[in-house]
Amino acid sequence: MNRCIVICGTSRGIGKEILSELTKDTQLQLIALSRNVSEISEIYHENKQVTVIPFDLSLPIENQLIEYFKDIKEVHGLINNAGYLELGPVETLSIEAYHRCMQTNFFGPIALIKWLHPKLFAGKAHVVNISTMGAYQGSVKFPGLSAYTASKAAITNFTEVFAEEQKDTGIRMNCLCLGAVNTAMLSEAFPGFIAPISAEEMGKYIANFTLHGDRFYNGKILAVSSSTP
Ligand SMILES: NC(=O)c1ccc[n+]([C@@H]2O[C@H](COP(=O)([O-])OP(=O)(O)OC[C@H]3O[C@@H](n4cnc5c(N)ncnc54)[C@H](OP(=O)(O)O)[C@@H]3O)[C@@H](O)[C@H]2O)c1
Numbered sequence: 758m759n760r761c762i763v764i765c766g767t768s769r770g771i772g773k774e775i776l777s778e779l780t781k782d783t784q785l786q787l788i789a790l791s792r793n794v795s796e797i798s799e800i801y802h803e804n805k806q807v808t809v810i811p812f813d814l815s816l817p818i819e820n821q822l823i824e825y826f827k828d829i830k831e832v833h834g835l836i837n838n839a840g841y842l843e844l845g846p847v848e849t850l851s852i853e854a855y856h857r858c859m860q861t862n863f864f865g866p867i868a869l870i871k872w873l874h875p876k877l878f879a880g881k882a883h884v885v886n887i888s889t890m891g892a893y894q895g896s897v898k899f900p901g902l903s904a905y906t907a908s909k910a911a912i913t914n915f916t917e918v919f920a921e922e923q924k925d926t927g928i929r930m931n932c933l934c935l936g937a938v939n940t941a942m943l944s945e946a947f948p949g950f951i952a953p954i955s956a957e958e959m960g961k962y963i964a965n966f967t968l969h970g971d972r973f974y975n976g977k978i979l980a981v982s983s984s985t986p
Contacts, residue, residue: 766839770940774960814865831880862908881927883971920976929971936982
């Protein structure tokens with residue numbers, strides 16, 4: 758049976774490249790989730806291994822996914838790559854902005870993990886949470902990113918507890934804390950800043966880590982950065 762990998766946040770940036778890299782293994786069944794689906798639906802409309810599903814982490818999960826997952830019994834990989842960033846100092850950033858970051862970067866992924874849990878269990882899945890170096894303890898911090906970084910720190914810390922709870926189930930979970938990568942998110946937050954890593958390079962790394970990293974890591978928070986101290 759083909760291995761099934763679910764990737765959340767595939768419409769652009771790193772997630773789009775993760776999906777592209779995973780399609781090189783034609784034995785994989787790939788489920789691509791994001792709100793904007795027109796471009797990737799067009800790219801993959803003739804590729805039967807990719808199912809593109811319109812999906813919003815701020816909406817209830819079941820209604821959006823149940824129909825697509827009715828014949829999928831096992832999920833072997835889940836990449837929580839979707840991310841949302843709001844920039845501003847604590848004094849002016851609204852409490853709603855903190856909620857929006859928490860929803861996309863923490864509550865939404867948790868709801869997805871919980872909903873998929875029986876299938877993750879059946880597939881002895883590797884779950885990979887994509888976080889940021891800002892959420893890595895002791896790393897350099899960037900002013901204006903308190904909502905984003907704190908919400909990413911939540912999923913980062915969740916990783917350790919989940920892996921401990923699930924260690925006898927066969928589900929493995931790791932968290933990759935990324936340094937800067939050249940994507941729209943980075944250029945929108947820091948116009949003019951050029952990162953040393955492309956989305957394509959990082960997408961390849963994350964795809965490979967998802968397929969093979971659970972042999973070596975479980976419950977680990979890993980810094981993936983050649984630039985951020
Ligand atoms: N780029 C960097 O320098 C950097 C550094 C550290 C960590 N990261 C992390 O790496 C991941 C990918 O970042 P990126 O730079 O590729 O970001 P990006 O270009 O902004 O892409 C983010 C992806 O998340 C999806 N997304 C956002 N809100 C969503 C929602 N409510 N429901 C479902 N999907 C949603 C977006 O799709 P739709 O808008 O179509 O839904 C998009 O596909 C993020 O978790 C980010 O925090 C990035």
